[in-house]
Amino acid sequence: MSETQPTSDEALEIEIPADPLAGHPASAYLWGHVAGSGDVSNDRIEIVTNDEASAQVLAAVAGGDLEHETTSREYAHDTSITRTEDEYTLSIGGDEGDESDESGLLGRSGPLGLPVDGRGNYRFGAFASxxxxxxxxxxxxxxxxxxxxxxxxxxxxxxxxxxxxxxxxxxxxxxxxxxxxxxxxxxxxxxxxxxxxxxxxxxxxxxxxxxxxxxxxxxxxxxxxxxxxxxxxxxxxxx
Structure with missing residues (x-):
């Protein structure tokens, strides 16, 4: 598994919100990905995508560490079919040395401050616009x-x-x-x-x-x- 970091040029092309939880196009895009292919725990968010450019954008918005590997998995509609593809995993928080997370997970002390409740239900009201x-x-x-x-x-x-x-x-x-x-x-x-x-x-x-x-x-x-x-x-x- 190799580690990838977003380049400064790529990051500059994206309008980064001051708060990745506030109403903003980039925050909405980020949390759509989190809900669709992510996992939120007490001290970590992990997002998985097959597109490197999109992974770089998500890393620019939320920080974290980006890793790349090649995986084989079953096709969702038909488990008899498998496909091999690139997979990029963005991990946010969970490491004591993660400078992007100085005051907790995305600046919150726990997942209750995120747009997802303790039962895993997402709240997207902040992104209605x-x-x-x-x-x-x-x-x-x-x-x-x-x-x-x-x-x-x-x-x-x-x-x-x-x-x-x-x-x-x-x-x-x-x-x-x-x-x-x-x-x-x-x-x-x-x-x-x-x-x-x-x-x-x-x-x-x-x-x-x-x-x-x-x-x-x-x-x-x-x-x-x-x-x-x-x-x-x-x-x-x-x-």
Whole structure:
């Protein structure tokens, strides 16, 4: 396992909030990732992503140590399929020598001061004005984008073991400015839950989600490329 540190040039491109818990686009993006692919304990937050650029952004926003490894895991919808991919883990807090955490975890004495309660339920009220970045973080943390060759459509879905988190994600999408009907919550073969955006609404929803994201740098380039390729394939299928 190797350790990676964000460069100063990358950090300067991101508008860093004074408080990573306050209402701010970068904070919303960070906590979307925490909820989607992270883990919060008494003295540590760990966030996992497959995109190096996104990992660097999250490290610039919240500090911490970034490590890289290659992993193999089962595909969420079909456990008979495995895939090998790069994995970047950002660890915040938990080390006495972590200078980014001088007064506790993100400046708080314990996790009760974070937007997650003792039962693991997330509170996103502070990020209500930054729903696009919050949902984008959630999608990159626990979502999938694909081209469905059988129907020539784009698929966007969210997968997580926490049913309550997916219910909250559904509420956030229902309140977004783009009409995006959703399918029912279903169970995955791995014991988690998932739901998808209706195929007809996926292009508009995905386009809105990544619209103007270069202005803030709060996105995973590999995920946006996957969306763009899928949209291009769907357009070609229609032709």
């Amino acid at each position: 930054h729903d696009r970045e919050l949902i984008r973080g959630l999608l990159e943390g626990c979502g999938t984008i694909c081209f469905k060759s059988s129907s020539g459509t784009v698929g966007i879905s969210f997968v997580h073991e926490d049913r309550d988190l997916l219910e909250l994600t559904r509420e956030l999408i229902a309140d977004c400015p783009v009409e995006a009907p959703l399918g029912d919550l279903g169970e995955t073969s791995s014991g988690g839950y998932w739901f998808g955006v209706d195929d007809d609404a996926a292009p508009a929803f995905g386009t809105w989600l990544y619209e103007n994201c270069e202005e803030t740098g709060l996105f995973a380039p590999s995920r946006r490329r996957k969306l763009e390729r899928s949209l291009e394939q769907a357009d070609a299928y229609d032709e």
